[in-house]
Amino acid sequence: MIEVTGLSKRYGDKRAVDNLTFTVRPGLVTGFLGPNGAGKSTTLRMIVGLDRPTSGSARVCGRPYHELPTPLHTVGxxxxxxAVHDGRTAREHLRGLAASHHIPRQRVDEVLAMVGLTxxxxxxxxxxxxxxxxxLGIAAALLGDPEILILDEPVNGLDPEGIQWVREFMRGMADDGRTVLVSSHLMSxxxxxxxxxxVIGRGRLAADSSMADFLAxxxxxxxxxxxxxxPQLVPLLQREGGTAESLPGDASPDGALLVRGVDARRIGELAGQHGLWLYELAPQRVSLQEAFMELTADAVEYRVTHSGKAA
Incomplete structure (x- = not known):
């Protein structure tokens, strides 16, 4: 488990992380999202002891990272x-890390095989x-067979096979009861x-919920x-507590509406009871990207204007 409590980090006058509090629980794949400059990387660095908080705390398995006796066995x-010496081979790099934690050499070859680098x-x-x-970075994270896995943009540069492998691997780790925290800009x-x-924006917590609740x-x-x-259907929907508005971007003449607050089944029942024709009845499910952009619209630090210049 990862516990972040009142975590803040200042760089001069800039507050990169602002009083963050959240818990990452075992048995789940937890996505850590935010616009560029939101403070995600700084937060991750504080969790693993690479940056010192200005205030607050981050604990893994109940301890600050620097107090863990064998960090690689607890957090990958x-x-x-x-962040690897270019002149070393993949095996040499991993053997150096393994030696620092008394991890057997055969584990190096095991993780190389796991990530397809044999x-x-x-x-x-x-x-x-x-x-x-x-x-190779994922292999290093797996060396100690850790209870907690923290990955920042793990599928960056991977081919489709590699992306699928990372997805299935994270799912398997969570199903095994481990804690998985992953940061990514790939919303799909x-x-x-x-x-x-x-989800964080400008260093502050914007959302802490299940995927289903976030989208809903x-x-x-x-x-x-x-x-x-x-004209006949809209008043019926309003009596049910729903709203109806013209479908954004739709210029067709046959009364296309976006209805909220009344589900598709009830809409069909109302239309049938009153003899109203329906040409289309299609639930519209929001994507994570749409929901994320809606939530963080006011927290984007770097925005492109219509002129193409960064603002």
């Missing part, structure tokens, strides 16, 4: 895949592609992988209704 972290074990890291570097991948979400709260959810009887 991939924060910067390129054939590249004797190659120098400086010649690795971006995807190979990511695989997070939607397919994460059970729970922690979005105002983009609703049901698309296409009918020639919109």
């Amino acid at each position: 972290a991939l924060l910067e895949a390129k 054939a590249a074990a004797r190659k120098r890291v400086g010649g690795f592609s971006l995807g190979m570097g990511q695989r 991948e997070m939607q397919d992988t994460a059970d729970h979400l922690i 709260r979005s105002s983009h959810n609703g049901t698309v209704v296409r009918t020639p009887h919109a």
Whole structure:
């Protein structure tokens, strides 16, 4: 388990992380999301002891990271895949890490096989592609067979096979009762992988909820209704506590509506009871990207204007 309590970090006048409190529980894949500059990397670095908080605390398995007797056996972290000596081979790099924690040498070959780098074990890291570097970083995180896995952009540079492997691996770790915290900008991948979400913006907590609840709260959810009887249907929906508005971006003449607050089944029942024709009745499910952008619209630090210049 990871417990973050009142965590803050200042760099001069800039508050990178502002009083964050959340818990990452075992048995779940927890997605850690936020716009660029939101404070995600700083938070992860404080969790694993690379940065010191200005105030507050971060604990893993009940302790600050620096108090763990054998950190690699408790926390496996991939924060910067390129933080490797270019002149070393993949096997040499992992053997050095293993020796620091008295991890048997055979474990090195096990994790190389797990991430698909057996054939590249004797190659120098400086010649690795971006995807190979990511695989090596994941291998290093797995060396100690840790209880907690922290991954920052783990699928960066991976091919489709590699992305699927990472997804299945994280799922397997969580199903095994371990704690998995993963930060990524790939919203479609997070939607397919994460059970729970922690979202921050400008260093502050914006959401801490299950994936299902996060998506359900979005105002983009609703049901698309296409009918020639919109004037008759709308008052019926309003009596049910629903709202109906013209479908954004739709210019067709046949009364396309986006209905919220009344589910598709009830809409169909109301139309049938009153003899109203429906040409389309389609629940509209929001994507994680849409829900995320809606929530963090006011927390984007770097925005592109219509002129194409960064603001």
